[in-house]
Amino acid sequence: MNFMKVLVAVLAALALGAIIVGGCAYTGYNRAVALDENVKNMWAQVENQLQRRFDLIPNLVESVKGVAGQEQTIFLGVAKAREAYFQTKTVAEKAQAAGTFESALSRLLVLREAYPELKSNEAFLKLQDQLEGTENRLAVERQRYNEAVKSLNTFTRKLLGRMYADLAGVEKAEYFQIEEATKATPKVDFSGKPAEQ
Secondary structure, X not given: OHHHHHHHHHHHHHHHHHHHHHHHHHHHHHHHHHHHHHHHHHHHHHHHHHHHHHHHHHHHHHHHHHHHOOOHHHHHHHHHHHHHHHOOXXXXXXXXXXXXXXXXXXXHHHHHHHOHXXXXXXXXXXXXXXXXXXXHHHHHHHHHHHHHHHHHHHHHHOOOHHHHHHHHOOOXXXXXXXXXXXXXXXXXXXXXXXXXX
């Protein structure tokens, strides 16, 4: 009789342990999936803003071309940078292409200093305002995306988080980082002389 009580107690403890372990695994698995989906959702928002920016650029270029048509190297740089973005696959490649594009776009916007008539061109000013608004929204979405990446990556580095992430097939995510070179102030030379290397 005493043996039966011990056996029932051991079985109850094992069942309770299995329920606790199963509950932790279930919760951990679901958390890994939720964090991964959040990263994907935040990246989609970044891409929405990037797409909006890329849709505005042809109009901006056309309004500038009417006034500063001889600045073909700048227009070609913007077009090539825009095209390069759409040929990328990974977040790191997209971040690099977006940085290159931002640099080319900065040179385009600097044209307003060399061509005073752009400062009073209503179409250019409206497009510039839309672009500035897009850039602000893009900065916010990048920050949100990077925060989601931080949450996911922190979870996957924790003691059991890696196990749950592996179980759910969730990989560590990449931050959206802009290269240091693209943060520099653009230099635009209107003298017609080749740039020094």
